[in-house]
Amino acid sequence: MRYVIERMTMPDVPRVIEIERLAYPSTWPPSAYRKELQDNRWAHYIVLRDKQIIEEHTVVPPQEPERPRKSRLFPLSLLPSRPAVTISSPELASIIGFAGLWLMVDEAHITTIATHPDFRQHGLGEFLLVSLIDTAYSIGARWVTLEVRVSNFVAQNLYRKYGFRQAGVRRRYYSDNQEDALIMWTDEINSPAYKQKFQELKSALMTKLDAQ
Numbered sequence: 001m002r003y004v005i006e007r008m009t010m011p012d013v014p015r016v017i018e019i020e021r022l023a024y025p026s027t028w029p030p031s032a033y034r035k036e037l038q039d040n041r042w043a044h045y046i047v048l049r050d051k052q053i054i055e056e057h058t059v060v061p062p063q064e065p066e067r068p069r070k071s072r073l074f075p076l077s078l079l080p081s082r083p084a085v086t087i088s089s090p091e092l093a094s095i096i097g098f099a100g101l102w103l104m105v106d107e108a109h110i111t112t113i114a115t116h117p118d119f120r121q122h123g124l125g126e127f128l129l130v131s132l133i134d135t136a137y138s139i140g141a142r143w144v145t146l147e148v149r150v151s152n153f154v155a156q157n158l159y160r161k162y163g164f165r166q167a168g169v170r171r172r173y174y175s176d177n178q179e180d181a182l183i184m185w186t187d188e189i190n191s192p193a194y195k196q197k198f199q200e201l202k203s204a205l206m207t208k209l210d211a212q
């Protein structure tokens with residue numbers, strides 16, 4: 001498949017911050033990611049890569065045709081040098097989304113999830129959420145929870161699709177505009193009903209992503 005999920009590592013952080021700035025009204029300080037990745041053993045962060053971007057970036061620099069020697073009237077050192085072909089790291093450019101959670105006893109708390117604005121509405125936010133829920137299963141969580149701005153209907157739709165339900169409100173939770181947060185929870189993710197629904201949604205998503 002064109003898209004892959006990997007564990008976030010320190011070299012990924014500059015690109016993650018770039019996407020975060022495009023996705024959120026306020027952002028974490030860069031040091032927060034270092035702490036999360038290096039010091040927080042309960043944190044799990046992932047990045048989403050588009051392998052096609054790596055292929056597109058792997059361009060061969062154009063070769064300058066060999067000129068006959070006699071046309072070089074000036075000493076070579078006085079000729080303007082050809083600008084180096086600068087290619088931003090294809091590995092970094094290929095990151096188009098990221099997400100993370102903390103495990104607290106048997107609850108997985110989603111701390112962040114975002115896709116680059118140029119790559120929205122292709123099922124990739126959903127792919128990140130599915131990957132987080134898979135992580136929640138693999139680390140023994142029984143429920144998944146998160147906070148979301150009351151105005152963020154797009155994210156709420158995504159969460160509702162995966163069985164998150166509103167369980168309360170945190171008043172003035174967001175310091176940038178004093179907006180309230182909805183607190184959302186899944187049912188017990190190991191229940192047969194949740195597992196079945198999750199597997200159905202995941203397999204439909206994989207079929208959709210496979211076709212891209």
Ligand SMILES: CC(C)(COP(=O)(O)OP(=O)(O)OC[C@H]1O[C@@H](n2cnc3c(N)ncnc32)[C@H](O)[C@@H]1OP(=O)(O)O)[C@@H](O)C(=O)NCCC(=O)NCCS
Pocket residue numbers: 023024112113114115116119120121122123124125126127147148149152153154155157158161
């Ligand atoms: C929320 C976010 C991650 C969704 O990413 P995305 O890649 O566009 O989402 P997807 O294409 O995977 O869509 C998944 C679901 O989200 C919902 N959704 C996505 N775009 C939507 C839109 N424009 N309007 C309404 N619902 C939408 C739908 O339920 C959709 O499922 P469907 O395709 O079956 O309708 C993305 O909008 C984002 O990064 N937003 C900024 C950061 C943010 O708000 N994060 C959440 C913090 S709590």
